[in-house]
Amino acid sequence: KNEVEQSPQNLTAQEGEFITINCSYSVGISALHWLQQHPGGGIVSLFMLSSGKKKHGRLIATINIQEKHSSLHITASHPRDSAVYICAVSPTGNQFYFGTGTSLTVIP
C-alpha cells in the first residue's frame, strides 16, 4: 500500500514546454513537500505546502487538501530541470511518506 502516488513515472518534454507532475496521497497530512533529486543522489527541498499555492521562479506548487492532491508545475522548462521530482507527505511532522518520484527529461 502506497500512501503517496505520483504520476507520471517518467516524462520527456521539449525545452520550453509547460510541465505538470501530480501527487495523490491517502493519509491526513500536516504538510506536503516537493523535492528534487539529481543524478548522484543529491536531494533539494523545493516547496513545503499546507494549503493553497506557492511559486518560486518557474516552479509552482498547488495543493487541494480536500481532494488530497498536489501538483508541481514547471513553466518554460529547460534541460537543467531534468531530475527526479519526489512528493513527500508528513502526517505529523515527524515521519514522512515519499512517492516513487517522477523522472523528468527536458530535451533541448
Added chain:
Amino acid sequence: DTGVSQDPRHKITKRGQNVTFRCDPISEHNRLYWYRQTLGQGPEFLTYFQNEAQLEKSRLLSDRFSAERPKGSFSTLEIQRTEQGDSAMYLCASSSGLAGSLDEQFFGPGTRLTVL
C-alpha cells in the same frame, strides 16, 4: 561548507559484516532523519531524532539496525550482519525543528552501500 555531510560516501562490504555510517547535520538543527533509498524508488523513512532522543522508528528498521545521536549533534547508523537486501543509498537529513511539519529538510549526499 555548512551543509549536511555524510561519511563514507560509498561502502562496499561482504554479507555478514557490520557497517557504520556517520551523519553531521547543520550545526544548529535539532532534528535529524535517516532514510533509505533503493534504485528507482523514493526514500523510505527509517528513524528520526529530536536532539539526542530517538523519537520515531520505522517498522523497516529491523533489530540489525541501530541509530544513535549521543550528544544531539552527529548521528551514526549501524547495520549488523549485513544482507544483500541492505544494499541501498542511506540518506540523512536535518531540520531546525522550529516550524514543525513545515520545517525544510536539508539532505546530505548519502552513503551508497553495496553488500556483496
